[in-house]
Amino acid sequence: MQTAEEFSKIISLHFSPEVVRKPMMYNLAKKFDLTFNILKAKISPREEGHMILELSGDLEDYKKGVSYLQEHGISIRDVAQSMTRDESLCTHCGVCTALCFNRALRLDKATRKILFDEDKCTACSNCTRICPVGAMQVESNGDF
Ligand code: SF4
Ligand code: SF4
Structure with missing residues (x-):
């Protein structure tokens, strides 16, 4: 946070x-x-x-x-640039937007989809902790 x-x-x-x-x-x-x-x-x-x-x-x-x-x-x-969203998992439930204080995750009112703007992401990891399906992930570039 x-x-x-x-x-x-x-x-x-x-x-x-x-x-x-x-x-x-x-x-x-x-x-x-x-x-x-x-x-x-x-x-x-x-x-x-x-x-x-x-x-x-x-x-x-x-x-x-x-x-x-x-x-x-x-x-x-x-690792901010290493935050990714698995589009096959994301259900666009919107839960993560409440904890993304940088508005990197936000609702697109027109499409009702949750948009992910990597440039605004500070890799605070709030979304990885709250996403119910584990769609938000921190990549480790194969180091682990
Ligand atoms: S909480 Fe997870 S499933 Fe829900 S919109 Fe965010 S990334 Fe997608
Ligand atoms: S890591 Fe933090 S800033 Fe980045 S999308 Fe998730 S909640 Fe938003």
Whole structure:
């Protein structure tokens, strides 16, 4: 969820075996007062790490936290462009529009269909949690 005070975004992190052993997430919370919700995490056989997490907090703290991760060699990708809707599953029930505060999901009054505008999506993941048929999905580009 995103309000004027609270910023929230889903990001994808890739990091080396050296970083895997460091308490980066702990530092992120402690140094920058950010909260995180790990959605997926995997360590490869070569001990490289990949994680998708929702990072929340004050916008300025969020920016500092992201810089901190990048300074430690963690590559970060915004997963907003990776939000997809499975058109074969979506029933256009409209439930998701109530929780899409960016109006990326909205009712087209003419067609009574729910439109999905990827450009307005901030990957807050509200819709993935509420969609009764699992039509809204976060893609992981085959990393998992
Ligand atoms: S809640 Fe799911 S099924 Fe309903 S309109 Fe949204 S994406 Fe489609
Ligand atoms: S489409 Fe879903 S993930 Fe994107 S902003 Fe709306 S509720 Fe959030």
